[in-house]
Amino acid sequence: MQVTGPRTVPWFPRHISDLDSFSQKTLDAGAELESDHPGFSDMTYRTRRAAIVENAGTYKFGQEIPRVDYSEDEIKTWGAVYRRLKELFPKHACKEYNQILELLEHNCGYGDDNIPQLEDVSQFLKKCTGFQLRPVAGLLSARDFLNALAFRTFFSTQYIRHHSMPLYTPEPDVVHELMGHAPLLADPDFAELSQQYGLASLGASDSDIVRLATCYWFTVEFGVYRQGEDYKAYGAGLLSSFGEMEWSCAKKAEGEKGPQYLPWNPAVAAEFEYPITEYQPTYFVADSLADATEKLKEFSENQIVRPFRVSYLPYSQSIHTDRLVKRDTYEGA
Numbered sequence: 019m020q021v022t023g024p025r026t027v028p029w030f031p032r033h034i035s036d037l038d039s040f041s042q043k044t045l046d047a048g049a050e051l052e053s054d055h056p057g058f059s060d061m062t063y064r065t066r067r068a069a070i071v072e073n074a075g076t077y078k079f080g081q082e083i084p085r086v087d088y089s090e091d092e093i094k095t096w097g098a099v100y101r102r103l104k105e106l107f108p109k110h111a112c113k114e115y116n117q118i119l120e121l122l123e124h125n126c127g128y129g130d131d132n133i134p135q136l137e138d139v140s141q142f143l144k145k146c147t148g149f150q151l152r153p154v155a156g157l158l159s160a161r162d163f164l165n166a167l168a169f170r171t172f173f174s175t176q177y178i179r180h181h182s183m184p185l186y187t188p189e190p191d192v193v194h195e196l197m198g199h200a201p202l203l204a205d206p207d208f209a210e211l212s213q214q215y216g217l218a219s220l221g222a223s224d225s226d227i228v229r230l231a232t233c234y235w236f237t238v239e240f241g242v243y244r245q246g247e248d249y250k251a252y253g254a255g256l257l258s259s260f261g262e263m264e265w266s267c268a269k270k271a272e273g274e275k276g277p278q279y280l281p282w283n284p285a286v287a288a289e290f291e292y293p294i295t296e297y298q299p300t301y302f303v304a305d306s307l308a309d310a311t312e313k314l315k316e317f318s319e320n321q322i323v324r325p326f327r328v329s330y331l332p333y334s335q336s337i338h339t340d341r342l343v344k345r346d347t348y349e350g351a
């Protein structure tokens with residue numbers, strides 16, 4: 019057993035280029051599919067997906083993200099989702115999302131007849147908030163995924179769901195990333211919220227990573243905020259799913275079943291259990307994106323206990339700690 023001193027904390031990246039090693043550390047193999055995946059027995063789909071995933075394996079910080087020449091069928095799948103979601107955005111998406119989507123349609127090729135390229139979206143985000151995308155083969159551990167956010171870097175898949183079920187995906191795909199996540203990363207408050215999760219996760223204990231990942235779930239994935247009398251979606255899991263977007267935000271008629279709404283409180287949310295394969299029974303409601311961020315900052319400062327403080331140095335794209343920190347040995351690939 020390794021004996022660790024009081025200041026030894028789990029390994030964390032110190033420079034943005036350290037994230038290069040994460041792309042080899044996906045929890046699944048990227049190209050491997052579960053037997054209940056809609057594309058499981060479609061060998062053409064699996065081969066195509068494996069080819070796209072290769073981009074992620076070889077990508078290094080600073081490089082241009084390889085472009086994918088999406089097929090007609092893939093674009094059709096994207097278009098089917100795009101049209102359905104667009105019908106709901108004016109009513110249920112938050113105002114920041116609607117404004118940015120318009121910009122993405124003008125600048126990055128968003129539309130029902132084209133799957134935008136990660137590289138173009140990443141360049142757009144860099145200009146807005148300094149956020150950037152990186153291709154990834156599949157699911158990362160919560161620690162690695164959150165750590166990357168400290169560097170304003172978002173790991174994004176590039177492959178698309180199976181065409182047999184365009185409105186369903188059991189895992190993140192390019193629709194979830196580009197329709198759900200990417201637009202709000204161009205918003206300063208939302209970018210700040212995302213980076214706060216990252217900074218709080220650096221060197222955090224395993225139990226604190228779970229608490230942060232749970233808060234992330236209830237905000238970045240399934241967050242809503244109050245706008246007047248209405249609830250508006252800002253979480254990617256809602257913005258990329260027309261069914262749950264309506265469930266979470268549509269006003270319920272008298273006697274109609276609906277979700278429970280609780281005020282956004284990270285200390286409460288961090289301990290909350292949630293289902294991952296059905297609509298959320300509970301949503302945490304912030305007053306605004308800035309409010310979601312402020313409350314998370316307060317929570318991180320008071321309740322994520324670490325023997326040091328961190329800050330991000332944007333000029334060198336590195337992490338500064340206010341004292342010497344001993345990191346555990348890196349267990350990467």
Ligand SMILES: [Fe+2]
Pocket residue numbers: 190194198199239254255
């Ligand atoms: Fe997501």
